[in-house]
Amino acid sequence: MSLLIKGASLLGETTADVLVADGKVQEVGSVTAKADRTVDADGLVLLPGLVDLHTHLREPGREDAETVLTGSRAAAVGGYTAVLAMANTSPVTDTGEAAERVYDLGRQAGLVDVQPVGAVTKALAGEELAELGLMARSRARVRVFSDDGRCVADARVMRRALEYVKAFGGVVSQHSQDPSLAGPTACCHEGELSGRLGLPGWPGVAEEVIVARDVMLARHTGSRVHVAHVSTAGSVEVIRWAKAQGIDVTAEVTPHHLLLTTDLLSGYDPTFKVNPPLRPAEDVEALRAALADGTIDAVATDHAPHARHDKEHAFVDAAFGMLGLETALSVVSTVMVERGLLDWAGVARTMSERPARIAGLDHGDRPHGRPIAVGEPANLTLVDPQAKVVVDRADSVSLSRNNPWHDRKLTGRVLATILRGEPTVLEGALAR
Numbered sequence: 001m002s003l004l005i006k007g008a009s010l011l012g013e014t015t016a017d018v019l020v021a022d023g024k025v026q027e028v029g030s031v032t033a034k035a036d037r038t039v040d041a042d043g044l045v046l047l048p049g050l051v052d053l054h055t056h057l058r059e060p061g062r063e064d065a066e067t068v069l070t071g072s073r074a075a076a077v078g079g080y081t082a083v084l085a086m087a088n089t090s091p092v093t094d095t096g097e098a099a100e101r102v103y104d105l106g107r108q109a110g111l112v113d114v115q116p117v118g119a120v121t122k123a124l125a126g127e128e129l130a131e132l133g134l135m136a137r138s139r140a141r142v143r144v145f146s147d148d149g150r151c152v153a154d155a156r157v158m159r160r161a162l163e164y165v166k167a168f169g170g171v172v173s174q175h176s177q178d179p180s181l182a183g184p185t186a187c188c189h190e191g192e193l194s195g196r197l198g199l200p201g202w203p204g205v206a207e208e209v210i211v212a213r214d215v216m217l218a219r220h221t222g223s224r225v226h227v228a229h230v231s232t233a234g235s236v237e238v239i240r241w242a243k244a245q246g247i248d249v250t251a252e253v254t255p256h257h258l259l260l261t262t263d264l265l266s267g268y269d270p271t272f273k274v275n276p277p278l279r280p281a282e283d284v285e286a287l288r289a290a291l292a293d294g295t296i297d298a299v300a301t302d303h304a305p306h307a308r309h310d311k312e313h314a315f316v317d318a319a320f321g322m323l324g325l326e327t328a329l330s331v332v333s334t335v336m337v338e339r340g341l342l343d344w345a346g347v348a349r350t351m352s353e354r355p356a357r358i359a360g361l362d363h364g365d366r367p368h369g370r371p372i373a374v375g376e377p378a379n380l381t382l383v384d385p386q387a388k389v390v391v392d393r394a395d396s397v398s399l400s401r402n403n404p405w406h407d408r409k410l411t412g413r414v415l416a417t418i419l420r421g422e423p424t425v426l427e428g429a430l431a432r
């Protein structure tokens with residue numbers, strides 16, 4: 001099928017028509033050729049397809065919360081053409097076969113490229129390294145490794161993992177949280193409010209000490225570390241310093257940490273329970289500034305669906321995590337673009353180009369995060385930058401309903417998503 005996108009603003013810069021056929025961009029400019037389908041993109045912004053470094057798809061094991069198919073639908077609706085599927089499934093993605101299973105489920109769903117993340121340690125137990133080499137050499141070609149949900153707390157294990165992945169250009173994505181500073185019942189940010197609410201918390205420094213340790217381990221090993229879901233101003237300071245030293249560190253921030261703050265907890269609504277926890281406004285400000293100046297490389301959703309019976313509990317007992325895929329672009333548009341902190345080229349950089357490069361998905365047989373240019377694979381996201389959205393959790397295509405954005409007014413909306421020339425989303429709804 002051929003598709004003509006008429007008069008779009010490419011990355012918010014130049015206006016052009018884009019003709020797509022056979023999976024690739026065929027023409028950019030003033031296109032006179034006829035296509036099977038034409039989309040009028042006057043006033044709309046065309047971006048390279050979004051890439052999420054941090055998605056929980058829950059399959060295998062918790063298909064009541066999300067499956068690869070339902071999570072792929074949520075990703076497509078959110079403008080994503082590739083997602084990295086975290087390893088904390090049941091069983092854990094800690095072998096080559098397990099990685100290939102997730103990869104194959106993604107191919108079957110066919111809506112977005114699902115790239116499995118491999119566990120760093122067997123069963124996420126933090127002790128023995130998982131089959132890193134076999135996962136890397138498997139059909140799934142795993143390059144990102146993470147025990148996400150848990151921190152690789154043992155410095156010796158982290159050092160070995162960094163040394164190991166260096167051989168094949170891999171990266172360790174760390175859930176930075178020192179368990180000795182976060183007690184077993186801790187459920188929110190430790191501060192004045194947690195004291196008042198009587199909720200056990202953990203402090204920002206539990207994150208910062210691990211970020212600091214890991215950048216030093218990256219320097220020592222000459223390897224590459226990625227900081228998942230950065231949430232504090234202190235972590236930003238450490239990352240800024242490390243980058244200035246030439247240490248190979250990258251970092252991501254979630255949409256929720258860019259907008260939501262700790263005070264939402266005063267209603268004890270477990271929808272707002274997440275790890276790392278929502279932080280005070282000073283941290284949120286620092287995260288926005290760091291994303292704008294490139295200290296934080298990428299936005300990643302940490303889409304963490306949970307079934308009702310795991311989430312609807314007293315705050316201390318509820319599961320950690322919130323939905324993110326379908327709303328990420330709208331949140332970033334509202335927080336960063338509307339306020340002049342990022343332009344659309346900056347959105348393309350932080351939600352597509354950099355994440356693709358970090359994950360090693362910018363090259364190979366199915367590349368993402370590429371320029372919108374002739375000959376490149378047609379992975380594209382079409383955005384209405386002016387659209388006013390009121391989020392309704394009932395509209396979600398995710399299987400879960402733990403949506404922290406319910407009832408929020410946001411500006412900017414994904415209208416179409418195109419995976420290798422084929423629309424997965426048109427007019428804001430699934431096209432297949």
Ligand SMILES: NC(=O)N[C@@H](CC(=O)O)C(=O)O
Pocket residue numbers: 056088148149150175273274275276302304305320321322
């Ligand atoms: N973010 C969360 O609060 N939860 C994640 C785990 C994680 O990202 O640490 C989950 O798997 O539910």
Ligand SMILES: [Zn+2]
Pocket residue numbers: 148149150175228229275276
């Ligand atoms: Zn995590």
Ligand SMILES: [Zn+2]
Pocket residue numbers: 054056086148149302304
């Ligand atoms: Zn996560």
